[in-house]
Amino acid sequence: MFKTFTVRVVEQCKVSPPPNTTPPTSLIPLTFFDLPWLFFSPSQPLFFYHLPYSNSHFKTITIPALKHSLSLTLQHYYPFAGTLFLPSSSDEEEPAESNNKPHLVFTSHDSSVSLTIAISNGGDFEHLCNNHPRDANDFHLLVPKLVGPNLACIRGNKEVPLLAIQVTTFPNVGICIGLAFHHVVADGRTFSNFFKTWASYCSLLGTTSSPLFPLESLPFYDRSVIVDAKGHEEVFLKEWRRTLIAMQRENKVDLSNTTMVRATFLMGPTEMEQVKGLIIGCCNEKNKAMPVRVSAYVLTCALLWVCLVKTQPSMNQNMGDEDPIYFGFIAGGITRLDFEVPISYLGNCVGFGRASLRRRDLVGEEGVIVAAKAIGSTIKKLDESILGEAEKWVLEWRVLHGSEQHVHATWSPKLKLYECDFGWGKPKKIEEISIDSTRAVSLLQSRDVEGGIEIGLALPKNQMEAFTILFNQTLNSLP
Missing domain, CATH: 3.30.559.10 (Chloramphenicol acetyltransferase-like domain)
Incomplete structure (x- = not known):
């Protein structure tokens, strides 16, 4: 112990x-x-x-x-x-x-x-x-x-x-x-x-x-x-x-009476291909359009979003099946702007994306598929105009910050933080501690699996146990 x-x-x-x-x-x-x-x-x-x-x-x-x-x-x-x-x-x-x-x-x-x-x-x-x-x-x-x-x-x-x-x-x-x-x-x-x-x-x-x-x-x-x-x-x-x-007073998370635990989950290329195969197979079988993006990031976020929503605590009894559930994430701006910003610019140059689905669609049989479509479409929208709805960023971020029903991601696998070597080799582990209170999830490049993504979560103990079971069962059931 x-x-x-x-x-x-x-x-x-x-x-x-x-x-x-x-x-x-x-x-x-x-x-x-x-x-x-x-x-x-x-x-x-x-x-x-x-x-x-x-x-x-x-x-x-x-x-x-x-x-x-x-x-x-x-x-x-x-x-x-x-x-x-x-x-x-x-x-x-x-x-x-x-x-x-x-x-x-x-x-x-x-x-x-x-x-x-x-x-x-x-x-x-x-x-x-x-x-x-x-x-x-x-x-x-x-x-x-x-x-x-x-x-x-x-x-x-x-x-x-x-x-x-x-x-x-x-x-x-x-x-x-x-x-x-x-x-x-x-x-x-x-x-x-x-x-x-x-x-x-x-x-x-x-x-x-x-x-x-x-x-x-x-x-x-x-x-x-x-x-x-x-x-x-x-x-x-x-x-x-x-x-x-x-x-x-807004979105203040009280963790004083909650046993919070932290855990890391891995989505490797094999698991990503399995999720992609599930999406392609279902879309072909039912003659439905494919998501506009099926990148490693989209596939990981789609599975994560569905598993988190399904394992949320009993507070969901106050939510109707028609209520919207959001997935928010940060999007790099330097490559998406219509004006030039040097890659070494010191400061912020990121936008915000927020996908939205009804809860019943997320927890349904095609939850991962509709999640991938919603996230992929949001990324495409940002590609076309990252500043298109920028005036809403603060209000939309605040809805997500500290929320127990909505999900938002922090960090990015593209940053490759596991490459930071002080002369002792690459980090053995990286953890983002602020997610305890912000209720965010962290997404990092995998340390040991090429092309993999580490999912960092901080949840109440009972919810973490439920998420772990569902996440593993879902991966094991993929074709």
């Missing part, structure tokens, strides 16, 4: 970019792509690495290397060391003057990232890195503290840190790098670039090599490349001013 462990903090410090490597002062405006993230809680990814060294090695070798390489990374990604300035006004009718808008602030003399160093006492590293259900509370010890739960609740003039990091060692076994960051500074693509740069610097310390970053891969800061032709910025700013207080 796994026993709950404790974590002892041994150091708290600040890490800044090297002197004279960043602008003395930088005020970075938020674009309309950044503003919706004011309403939502920080991401909290944990990266577990196998590192069989003693506490002495951890203190004298590992930590100095992580600090130095982080500092070198921040010279390129200095907004992460800055703060978010939130003005005091909450008047929704007030004009959006430049000094009255939220924006990022960086000053070279005092901007930094909070770094906590800790040692685990009795933690079972291998247990935490497993896929089977584990107590969700244990993971919270590994997450650094950062202002939350969402930035829309904060009345200003406030400057809010954007990133915090905690490094925890499990003596003689491994290490966990935990991060908490507000998405207002970066989407998953930008965070992935930041984290991979940090890993690259660290892996080459003590060698004769140094990271060589092609000019086009270094962060691009110019926000003027984001074209707001339809005035989405003012729509989102008005929504933010109007909901500073209301957001504190």
